[in-house]
Amino acid sequence: MQLTQDQAAGRIMVALDYPDAAAAEKLLRELAGIPCYMKVGMQLFYAAGPAFVAGLKERGYHVFLDLKMHDIPNTVKGGANSITKLGVDMFNVHAAGGASMMQAALEGVDAALSGGSGVVRPTVIAVTQLTSTSQAVLNDEIGIGGSIADAVIRYAKLAKLAGLDGVVASPQEVTAVKEACGSRFKTITPGIRPAGAEVGDQSRIMTPRQAIEQGTDFMVIGRPITAAANPRAALESIIEELVV
Numbered sequence: 185m186q187l188t189q190d191q192a193a194g195r196i197m198v199a200l201d202y203p204d205a206a207a208a209e210k211l212l213r214e215l216a217g218i219p220c221y222m223k224v225g226m227q228l229f230y231a232a233g234p235a236f237v238a239g240l241k242e243r244g245y246h247v248f249l250d251l252k253m254h255d256i257p258n259t260v261k262g263g264a265n266s267i268t269k270l271g272v273d274m275f276n277v278h279a280a281g282g283a284s285m286m287q288a289a290l291e292g293v294d295a296a297l298s299g300g301s302g303v304v305r306p307t308v309i310a311v312t313q314l315t316s317t318s319q320a321v322l323n324d325e326i327g328i329g330g331s332i333a334d335a336v337i338r339y340a341k342l343a344k345l346a347g348l349d350g351v352v353a354s355p356q357e358v359t360a361v362k363e364a365c366g367s368r369f370k371t372i373t374p375g376i377r378p379a380g381a382e383v384g385d386q387s388r389i390m391t392p393r394q395a396i397e398q399g400t401d402f403m404v405i406g407r408p409i410t411a412a413a414n415p416r417a418a419l420e421s422i423i424e425e426l427v428v
């Protein structure tokens with residue numbers, strides 16, 4: 185797949201996994217002008233809150249709010265309602281919460297949009313199996329039988345049935361998800377490691393180039409950028425890998 189530099193950057197979601205807004209703002213300054221998505225996860229959201237997210241939107245960033253909601257349907261409906269009013273472009277729930285819970289998230293979105301707040305409809309996706317989960321952990325520790333790939337596809341089909349727009353999965357499962365749910369069903373893939381990068385706690389990984397060749401829609405990348413001595417150079421090198 186041939187991408188321009190801006191197209192490649194637009195497929196990257198930088199995980200702003202920082203303890204406070206000041207640390208995240210430092211990275212934003214270092215990456216200024218590169219048109220990536222920004223992902224706010226629980227560490228930063230619990231510290232800096234909705235105001236930080238609203239600030240990103242005011243400055244024109246595309247924002248994925250990665251809070252992975254997993255609760256009873258009524259609570260998730262309320263959470264989705266509040267998140268939608270923040271104006272984020274994407275948020276997620278856990279597919280393990282079931283179809284009713286995922287549908288409740290969509291009801292929360294609809295209710296927020298019907299309030300005339302002027303916000304756009306966010307893309308709503310479901311986490312399948314965390315990319316840190318290995319086959320052994322799934323079977324022996326969590327106690328779910330079968331292959332990771334089968335579990336991911338089961339969750340993806342359920343998310344599609346519930347009306348969601350896509351899933352979080354590892355790049356290793358992108359092809360199978362697209363086959364099962366259609367090419368327009370979005371795949372958002374963490375577990376991205378440039379060749380030679382530290383794997384850390386991730387289990388199911390691919391390089392950026394491999395992930396794009398699998399057909400991933402967006403790749404989520406944190407530490408290979410944020411822990412680099414020069415985050416901007418690290419991001420530019422990943423973009424070059426995608427453009428070539």
Ligand SMILES: O=c1ccn([C@@H]2O[C@H](COP(=O)(O)O)[C@@H](O)[C@H]2O)c(=O)[nH]1
Nearest residue numbers: 199225313314315374375404405406407
């Ligand atoms: O299955 C999942 C779901 C979410 N994540 C998130 O993506 C980033 C990955 O960061 P790295 O530093 O590149 O490992 C992180 O924010 C996770 O919370 C995931 O890794 N796997």
